[in-house]
Amino acid sequence: MKDKALLGSIFSYAKPCKGKLMLSVICALLSVGGSIVPFIAAYRIIIMFFDDLATADRIIYWGSICIAGFIAKVVFHAISTTLSHISAYTILELMRKRVAEKLLKAPLGVTQNINAGKVKNIVVDQIENIEIPLAHIIPEGSGALVLPLAVFVYLCMIDFRLALAALITIPLSMIPYGMMLGGYNKTYKKYMEANENMNSVVVEYVEGIEVVKAFNQSTSSYEKYRKAVEIFKKTTLDWYKSTWKYTTLGSVILPTTLLGVLPVGTLLYLAGSTTLPKIAMAMLLSMGLVSSLGRFILFFNQIKSIQYSVSTINKTFDIGELPLATEEKPISKHDIRMENVTFSYTGGEDVIHNVNLQIPEKSFYALVGPSGGGKSTLARLIARFWDTSKGDIYIGGVNIKNIPLSELADEVSFVTQDNFLFNSSILENIRLGNPSATNKQVLEAAQKAQCDEFINKLENGYQSTAGEAGDKLSGGERQRIAIARAILKNAPVIILDEATSFTDPENEAKIQEAIAELTKGKTLLVIAHRLSTIKNADKILLVKHGEIIQSGTHNELLKNSPLYSDMWQAHIGAKKWSVKTKEMEVFA
Secondary structure (H helix, E strand, O other): OHHHHHHHHHHHHHHHHHHHHHHHHHHHHHHHHHHHHHHHHHHHHHHHHHOOOOOHHHHHHHHHHHHHHHHHHHHHHHHHHHHHHHHHHHHHHHHHHHHHHHHHHOOHHHHHOOOHHHHHHHHHHHHHHOHHHHHHHHHHHHHHHHHHHHHHHHHHHHHHHHHHHHOOHHHHHHHHHHHHHOOHHHHHHHHHHHHHHHHHHHHHHHHOHHHHHHOOOHHHHHHHHHHHHHHHHHHHHHHHHHHHHHHHHHHHHOOOOHHHHHHHHHHHHHOOOOOHHHHHHHHHHHHHHHHHHHHHHHHHHHHHHHHHHHHHHHHHHOOOOOOOOOOOOOOOOOOEEEEEEEEOOOOOOOOEEEEEEEEOOOOEEEEEOOOOOOHHHHHHHHOOOOOOOEEEEEEOOEEHHHOOHHHHHHHEEEEOOOOOOOOOEHHHHHHOOOOOOOHHHHHHHHHHOOOHHHHHHOOOHHHOEOOHHHOOOOHHHHHHHHHHHHHHHOOOEEEEEOOOOOOOHHHHHHHHHHHHHHOOOOEEEEEOOOHHHOOOOOEEEEEEOOEEEEEEOHHHHHHHOHHHHHHHHHHHHHHHHHHHHHHHHHHO
């Protein structure tokens, strides 16, 4: 059943290029036919010599047929492999696009939690493995299977006893090959798990190298990296050591067809029931027989690895998608309402519990509370990173589940503490907020976001590249670029998730000016640890253990909430410590 499912999956991926692959298989079979012709011609020439009928004309005639067969074999093989490879890489392109589309349609919260190493492994390595069946096994495997059958049939036409003698090594070689495949699935799964773990650790190590060095964790982090590589090396070597004996034994036994043909042919010749030309031809064809079988066995071994790849890719396609609305919903107001909202990441324990919330249009609300309390989750539910487990969320009276995602994205700007920049010009990074914006509009947004000062200091100004993931800019600079994007987007609802987390006291004022420009006339929801940035909010919501436990203005919460008061005192103490540190740096 697994093999049928595997073949079904492979052929389903091959549908877009079905015609090319069918033609590729036909050409592969014609190539097989061409490869048999030289054997037939050689047999005829051998008979002529034994019967003293050889003449120059006859030798040239059968020699020409031999050459023609060889040319047909090469030409049709070239056409077959060209068509199969064009089809294969077309299909790989479509599959990679399909995975990308799947990740786009999946809940954003789900895709954010998929390890980058795992995504790389699926999109690059596992999909690349599908190239083998599409480009090789389907066309060449057909030929590799048909050729031995055709050779065996032709041998039977010459002498069925010699044909059977030529097969004697095949069952013998299958014994070690079968022993090798005994624990193949379990071993290969272990190998792929080690490979995926190594990919993940390598990506994690490279992405976190700055943090590793900053906190002097290079030894422990490198040790984790080293262990992952060592485990992969050990797993690979153990796998090869457990199979090389069987592989070597099988590959040695399989080609030794002469051990069957030669003694059987000799006995038959001595008994006067066969001829030397038939024995000679049987010896030649038997060697051609096993070479094709050897290729087919190689393809069979590869099927196991392909099966794992197809299974992994199919699991990616099985990721649930958000139900998509298609009909546009006109939104005239931009208040936010949560009604009995409950949410669980896994379907088990709830992290948000029965939250009811009303945020009026053009108001400034803030979410504060201990880490892990559910602030970011609440905010991301509004942007529909996930769907609620229970309850509903409305923007302007319209349930967000009924708003097409593209329309919802136009309504809500989400600025986080970890802002990704592409390795392109800063101008184009800002323009992502509104791809149709003119250069003048981009520059105005950058000025409003307080970006002008640091951008103009760069060697190429706005044409300077941001580097991989924006690594040429500081955290505060990346945040201002993200705010410039949001200003350019001009969405009526703004959500800021720890948007000032990377700023120092010197830049905090500039960030605040940028945020003030961004949020003019908008519905604003801010998540903040720096309580000084939200003390002027219309209402502050205190979130703990997935519930809103208190709400009020800054002054009201200072009076009525011991938790908020403690958080404020801790924040003030941290700010004083930061200022003193700066003063010490100045005097140093």
